[in-house]
Amino acid sequence: MTVPFRTRFILIEPSHAGNVGAAARAIKTMGFEELVLVRPRWANVLRRQETIERASGANDVLNRARIVETLDEALDGMTHLCATAMTPRDFGPPTRAPREHFAQFVAAAPTEESQGIAFLFGSERYGMKNEDVYRAHVCLSIPTHPRFGSLNLAAALQVIAYEWRQALSARFGGFEIAPATAPSVLADAPQIAGLLTHLEQALVAVDFLDPAAPKKLMPRLNALFNRAQLTQEEVHILRGVAKAMLETAARAKG
Amino acid sequence: MTVPFRTRFILIEPSHAGNVGAAARAIKTMGFEELVLVRPRWANVLRRQETIERASGANDVLNRARIVETLDEALDGMTHLCATAMTPRDFGPPTRAPREHFAQFVAAAPTEESQGIAFLFGSERYGMKNEDVYRAHVCLSIPTHPRFGSLNLAAALQVIAYEWRQALSARFGGFEIAPATAPSVLADAPQIAGLLTHLEQALVAVDFLDPAAPKKLMPRLNALFNRAQLTQEEVHILRGVAKAMLETAARAKG
Structure with a gap:
């Protein structure tokens, strides 16, 4: 117009x-x-x-x-x-x-x-x-x-x-602001749950989390991840971290 | 706050x-x-x-x-x-x-x-x-x-x-902009009508308006004043002008 x-x-x-x-x-x-x-x-x-x-x-x-x-x-x-x-x-x-x-x-x-x-x-x-x-x-x-x-x-x-x-x-209609980077896709709830499970195993493996006395660690992390609105890419990164923790812990035992 | x-x-x-x-x-x-x-x-x-x-x-x-x-x-x-x-x-x-x-x-x-x-x-x-x-x-x-x-x-x-x-x-709450001048009071419809009557007499007196063929002069002025949202002070000024026109016309005849 x-x-x-x-x-x-x-x-x-x-x-x-x-x-x-x-x-x-x-x-x-x-x-x-x-x-x-x-x-x-x-x-x-x-x-x-x-x-x-x-x-x-x-x-x-x-x-x-x-x-x-x-x-x-x-x-x-x-x-x-x-x-x-x-x-x-x-x-x-x-x-x-x-x-x-x-x-x-x-x-x-x-x-x-x-x-x-x-x-x-x-x-x-x-x-x-x-x-x-x-x-x-x-x-x-x-x-x-x-x-x-x-x-x-x-x-x-x-x-x-x-x-x-x-x-x-x-x-x-007016000027668009400079295009942002490609929009990221938010992780859905099952992906967050999968991440939490994976992280929990890793945290146990590195002896940070005691499964007998878990306190509120996992709910706290869940709240943090919800607040941060993790993207799928970030879930991928964090699961990579969990995997590395588990592998390192396995080597430490072996 | x-x-x-x-x-x-x-x-x-x-x-x-x-x-x-x-x-x-x-x-x-x-x-x-x-x-x-x-x-x-x-x-x-x-x-x-x-x-x-x-x-x-x-x-x-x-x-x-x-x-x-x-x-x-x-x-x-x-x-x-x-x-x-x-x-x-x-x-x-x-x-x-x-x-x-x-x-x-x-x-x-x-x-x-x-x-x-x-x-x-x-x-x-x-x-x-x-x-x-x-x-x-x-x-x-x-x-x-x-x-x-x-x-x-x-x-x-x-x-x-x-x-x-x-x-x-x-x-x-924030900064007020610099205070405007004292708010003016809008003229109401009877005041506008009074002004138009006064002006009409003046325009006839100075031979601008022919009462036998008034055309659309007064409705046009009415529309103009409505659009301008005249204040009471402005009505006062314009009626002063009408008065002076009438007096001058009277002197011109005398």
Whole structure:
């Protein structure tokens, strides 16, 4: 299914080249592409060494990034503006946590028409200006420590991009995580019982278990194996151990 | 309720001082405290200028951070180890997405006993060694673009710390987002009707609305106001506008 959202990240007056590069990297890791800079401190920020280093391969995002003079120029095609601001404003859009807002926004979005969603990030030093916040439909606030809420610009963008991707994935399907190793097959109860019998013989053979006074050793091992949810392969390994114990004990007697 | 988890972030052989500082900042924003470095490239990394700059005020995390020689020394008191590794291993712990894993882990955790959860991050260049991954109970994989999955170390830590905090908050209560402005009171239907009547008179007075051929203007405005969910304050403002239109129209006639 095509995702009916065009996503754009807008940095307003970013001052650190490293943050611009890190933002490009964060955007790309989450499968987005569009970056627009409004009045960056460095006119050549997209080509600065620090930017390229911190982008760490997200060169296509940097190459396609636009630099504009006004926020308006950055907003063509955008229909839903999300400000990211630490400080609540006297009035302006409602403040919401990203996860909650994205879930509702994506669930409510009609799939037959495309929307443009823009994430606005203020400058590292001053945050967003009131007049820019007022234009937004929502002010996203990442829940943070009440006395230390200041995320780095690129870190905040990474969290927002991640949450937005998660919300899109929940409705439209998303990135799979790296495939795990081949799924293991759990041992069934008879296989566990067989293992326990085999182990019991081995433990007797090496004189650890006294059959006349077994105490609770075997039930304890049973509980351990149940809790660990042994795989068939692990049962195989442990039975190999039991076999070796029995053989060694036989040699010791002989 | 006391959260029955002690949380620790462990960076194995970090090579960039900036990442150590950014990690400290990320840890603090999410309300955590413990940072341990295993064999960092720079012995004095906790006191380097770049570290302190990027920590941006999270000095207490840096001051309390420990530097150790082996992963074992970093793991005292830790009972659940989460590796973060891009590359799936031939065997080793199951690979899971952080959100899914944390939700299940926190839901299943008994509250009467404290657990130590450690997040292990490999070096920027080489990731985690197999032998370190094998020790972990789970390998966390942040869902990313299939062909560009490499998050910056501190960015990955920020996402993991954020997700872990969100999971803790869901069960034990968490950080509130910055309080919004005073909640506004929605206008009720009679107030909207009163506004529409007032506006209709004003629109007639300024010769925009022809009462003989009103078309669908008022129903359209009604639909717009309903969709916008006007507050009582906004109704007040719009009625002020209507009043001014009527007064101006009266002066224009006089």
